[in-house]
Amino acid sequence: KAGVxxxxxxxxxxxxxxxxxxCSPISGHRSVSWYQQTPxxxxxxxxxxxxxxxxxxxxxxxxxxxxxFSNSRSEMNVSTLELGDSALYLCASAPGQPYEQYxxxxxxxxxx
Amino acid sequence: xxxxKQNSPSLSxxxxxxxxxxxxxxxxxxxxxLWYKKYPAEGPTFLIxxxxxxxxxxxxxxxxxxxxxxxxxxxxIVPSQPGDSAVYFCAASETGTYKYIFGTGTRLKVLx
Numbered sequence: 001k002a003g004v005x006x007x008x009x010x011x012x013x014x015x016x017x018x019x020x021x022x023c024s025p026i027s028g029h030r031s032v033s034w035y036q037q038t039p040x041x042x043x044x045x046x047x048x049x050x051x052x053x054x055x056x057x058x059x060x061x062x063x064x065x066x067x068x069f070s071n072s073r074s075e076m077n078v079s080t081l082e083l084g085d086s087a088l089y090l091c092a093s094a095p096g097q098p099y100e101q102y103x104x105x106x107x108x109x110x111x112x
Numbered sequence: 113x114x115x116x117k118q119n120s121p122s123l124s125x126x127x128x129x130x131x132x133x134x135x136x137x138x139x140x141x142x143x144x145x146l147w148y149k150k151y152p153a154e155g156p157t158f159l160i161x162x163x164x165x166x167x168x169x170x171x172x173x174x175x176x177x178x179x180x181x182x183x184x185x186x187x188x189i190v191p192s193q194p195g196d197s198a199v200y201f202c203a204a205s206e207t208g209t210y211k212y213i214f215g216t217g218t219r220l221k222v223l224x
Contacts, residue, residue, distance in 0.1 A: 004155070033212065042201065042216035055210040090155055098144035098207050103155030
């Protein structure tokens, strides 16, 4: 079974721009979560989607948004990028909860 | 408010010995706990999980112990191998919240 895939793997953007990251979950997994990882902060929960519905959201500003499509693929969008948004963005999929999540390799976003 | 804490940022262990990684949590509603391993430039890899109805779960060289009264869990790796050198994250979830809270990680170095 193919794992979680994320595109692109690396991205460099300028302050003020917006960015869209994509995640394809493991086949059959309907839950997709997004996390931000920065040095010393661990993985910070952004949001979780299941069957196209956002079921929970972390403590991030409204500039961070996401969506899930009917095939369970998910995208997250960050508008008006700030330098502090530079991070590794990880997507994880699961059959539901409580089950272990399986992570993709992440998208490394650098904001200059 | 850091609900899941890994107070040791790093740990060094000799090959063949036991590695013990610790994790504390504050939310008594957490009922599912997981450990992940992460190598640089890769997403976290699921290792082992435990439900709050158990106090121990084993999988090969990995054993997780849960002490609910102390709100503490630990991961034992026996015997430790150089390939175990990575960052280890513990995570916790409350069923129905669709959200996993991660600790900040412990960097394990297994010395050959």
